Amino acid sequence: xxxxxxxxxxxxxxxxxxxxxxxxxxxHTGECHALIGPNGAGKTTLINLITGILPAESGRIxxxxxxxxxxPMHQRAAAGLGRTFQITSIFPDFSALENVALAxxxxxxxxxxxxxxxxxxxxxxAKAADALDMIGLGARxxxxxxxxxxxxxxxxxxxxxxxTNPDALLLDEPMAGLGRAESEELVDxxxxxxxxxxxxxxxxxxxxxxxMADRISVLESGQIIAAGTPEQVRSDPQARAAYLGEEAV
Amino acid sequence: MSExxxxxxxxxxxxxxxxxxxxxLIVLGLLAIMPLLSPILGGDYMLSLVIKAMIFAIAAISLxxxxxxxxxxxxxxxxxxxxxxxxxxxxxxxxxYGAFPILALVLLISGAFALITGAISLRTTGVYxxxxxxxxxxxxxxxxxxxxxYGGDDGLTLWDTPxxxxxxxxxxxxxxxxxxxxxxxxxxxxxxxxxxxRFGRVLRAAKQNPTRVGSLGYNxxxxxxIAYVIxxxxxxxxxxxxxxxxxxxxxxxTSWQISGHLIIMVVLGGLATRNGPLLxxxxxxxxxxxxxxxxxxxxxxxxxxxxLIVLFSKGGLAGLLKNKRATG
Ligand SMILES: Nc1ncnc2c1ncn2[C@@H]1O[C@H](COP(=O)(O)OP(=O)(O)OP(=O)(O)O)[C@@H](O)[C@H]1O
Ligand SMILES: [Mg+2]
Numbered sequence: 001x002x003x004x005x006x007x008x009x010x011x012x013x014x015x016x017x018x019x020x021x022x023x024x025x026x027x028h029t030g031e032c033h034a035l036i037g038p039n040g041a042g043k044t045t046l047i048n049l050i051t052g053i054l055p056a057e058s059g060r061i062x063x064x065x066x067x068x069x070x071x072p073m074h075q076r077a078a079a080g081l082g083r084t085f086q087i088t089s090i091f092p093d094f095s096a097l098e099n100v101a102l103a104x105x106x107x108x109x110x111x112x113x114x115x116x117x118x119x120x121x122x123x124x125x126a127k128a129a130d131a132l133d134m135i136g137l138g139a140r141x142x143x144x145x146x147x148x149x150x151x152x153x154x155x156x157x158x159x160x161x162x163x164t165n166p167d168a169l170l171l172d173e174p175m176a177g178l179g180r181a182e183s184e185e186l187v188d189x190x191x192x193x194x195x196x197x198x199x200x201x202x203x204x205x206x207x208x209x210x211x212m213a214d215r216i217s218v219l220e221s222g223q224i225i226a227a228g229t230p231e232q233v234r235s236d237p238q239a240r241a242a243y244l245g246e247e248a249v
Numbered sequence: 250m251s252e253x254x255x256x257x258x259x260x261x262x263x264x265x266x267x268x269x270x271x272x273x274l275i276v277l278g279l280l281a282i283m284p285l286l287s288p289i290l291g292g293d294y295m296l297s298l299v300i301k302a303m304i305f306a307i308a309a310i311s312l313x314x315x316x317x318x319x320x321x322x323x324x325x326x327x328x329x330x331x332x333x334x335x336x337x338x339x340x341x342x343x344x345x346y347g348a349f350p351i352l353a354l355v356l357l358i359s360g361a362f363a364l365i366t367g368a369i370s371l372r373t374t375g376v377y378x379x380x381x382x383x384x385x386x387x388x389x390x391x392x393x394x395x396x397x398x399y400g401g402d403d404g405l406t407l408w409d410t411p412x413x414x415x416x417x418x419x420x421x422x423x424x425x426x427x428x429x430x431x432x433x434x435x436x437x438x439x440x441x442x443x444x445x446x447r448f449g450r451v452l453r454a455a456k457q458n459p460t461r462v463g464s465l466g467y468n469x470x471x472x473x474x475i476a477y478v479i480x481x482x483x484x485x486x487x488x489x490x491x492x493x494x495x496x497x498x499x500x501x502x503t504s505w506q507i508s509g510h511l512i513i514m515v516v517l518g519g520l521a522t523r524n525g526p527l528l529x530x531x532x533x534x535x536x537x538x539x540x541x542x543x544x545x546x547x548x549x550x551x552x553x554x555x556x557l558i559v560l561f562s563k564g565g566l567a568g569l570l571k572n573k574r575a576t577g
């Protein structure tokens with residue numbers, strides 16, 4: 001198991017509030033690494049620091065051995081760091097297909113073509129349609145982003161992230177707001193996805209986490225207080241006290 | 250997998266796009282026969298009014314690239330009209346008569362100005378972007394008023410027009426009319442292709458959600474800057490034509506009123522639509538002229554008229570002409 005993504009000593013404060021304290025973690029090939037913790041623990045902030053939306057105060061981020069710490073967000077993404085957002089972040093005026101095709105073109109020829117009509121680029125469209133099919137949104141490819149349901153938005157987010165073929169994929173609460181059946185389907189999708197690309201997944205749905213995570217890190221007040229296999233974390237007294245409480249049986 | 254036959258994956262877009270292409274071609278076709286009709290429509294006066302409308306259409310189309318497709322509210326776009334006009338006027342004054350060298354200078358200088366001011370303004374967004382683009386335009390306005398060698402405040406009358414291999418294609422009359430129409434048609438077609446290209450797709454996406462575009466690996470700043478530079482260069486071409494038509498250059502071309510006018514044309518015609526800025530510019534220039542002939546207080550009619558059109562047509566004038574099916 002080699003580390004694809006490593007995070008070392010990452011720190012960040014908002015004013016006097018320390019939201020990320022000396023966080024170190026690794027994401028290995030083929031694994032789903034879950035990041036759990038109570039509301040406000042700093043999970044989203046950590047993802048934002050890794051992807052470069054927020055500047056970190058200290059720490060180092062490497063992807064496949066390449067130091068990304070000083071790169072802006074778009075260069076980290078281009079280097080192979082994919083993500084989804086906790087709060088749905090799509091393009092409401094575009095169709096589902098165009099949302100994914102926009103993502104696809106970033107790793108397939110780029111965005112600098114100025115003459116060919118992008119919407120009739122059959123290579124891109126086929127790639128986007130494949131990603132939508134794989135995620136289970138194939139039938140909705142012509143729907144406008146704004147007209148899709150919350151659950152469909154969550155899936156669309158994922159299709160956009162997957163189609164770029166990232167080397168590491170950071171998922172911020174992919175199950176949030178999904179119904180039971182939808183969640184179960186998504187767990188299956190993610191389970192097959194992790195063979196393709198390692199997943200660092202923030203998630204509150206403990207059932208999903210314990211059923212699919214290979215490793216779990218518990219974040220509380222910006223600090224990792226426990227990490228290990230699901231069994232280790234389940235029996236860790238600190239982790240139980242911080243978050244799991246009665247939920248994990 | 251790539252061997253699979255790929256059916257037409259975007260059939261929903263086909264109809265309305267073809268329709269907008271047809272509408273645009275009809276409008277350009279109608280413009281093309283104007284010189285033939287001009288004797289019954291008011292002669293040279295009418296012709297020069299239509300030329301002016303077409304010049305503003307070029308400026309409005311280029312503004313739509315940043316305002317409509319890119320979502321950047323440039324409130325100083327008339328500055329590029331002014332730069333185009335002054336480069337043309339000064340070149341003629343200094344003995345450069347060739348239309349191609351002058352146009353090359355216009356593109357170069359308006360592009361360079363857009364590159365420098367854009368690189369600064371695009372660090373900001375929202376109201377700050379509006380204010381800073383306005384500030385740059387005002388700066389140029391005051392610089393031009395103090396350019397006493399080329400007329401200063403009063404502007405400068407031009408005694409020559411640019412030539413193409415000895416032909417005066419940009420001299421008032423049907424020569425200028427058709428040169429302007431050809432440039433308008435080219436720019437109308439080019440900006441739409443650009444907006445629908447991979448580049449335009451990134452630009453349109455960044456208008457909706459710039460953070461997401463960045464997280465997909467695109468440098469939003471660079472895309473916006475390129476759009477801003479292209480837009481500035483095209484508006485510079487409109488400035489070139491304006492100087493040829495008026496045979497006069499004046500600092501007032503860069504005034505904020507003209508910038509505001511361009512915004513009205515684009516919004517009224519329909520932001521980010523193929524024909525919106527074209528229709529908006531023709532409409533505004535012609536209706537203003539007609540209203541001002543009828544009454545001195547034409548602004549009292551024009552204001553409410555604008556409000557009504559914006560309120561009752563989704564997507565401006567272009568929206569009114571659009572297939573109902575296309576919106577459903
Ligand atoms: N831009 C910001 N400025 C100031 N404080 C912030 C900012 N973003 C987040 N915070 C604060 O930092 C803390 C961590 O927030 P974060 O969103 O990372 O938590 P989280 O673990 O993702 O929570 P949740 O499970 O609710 O999504 C919170 O107390 C939050 O209020
Ligand atoms: Mg969060």
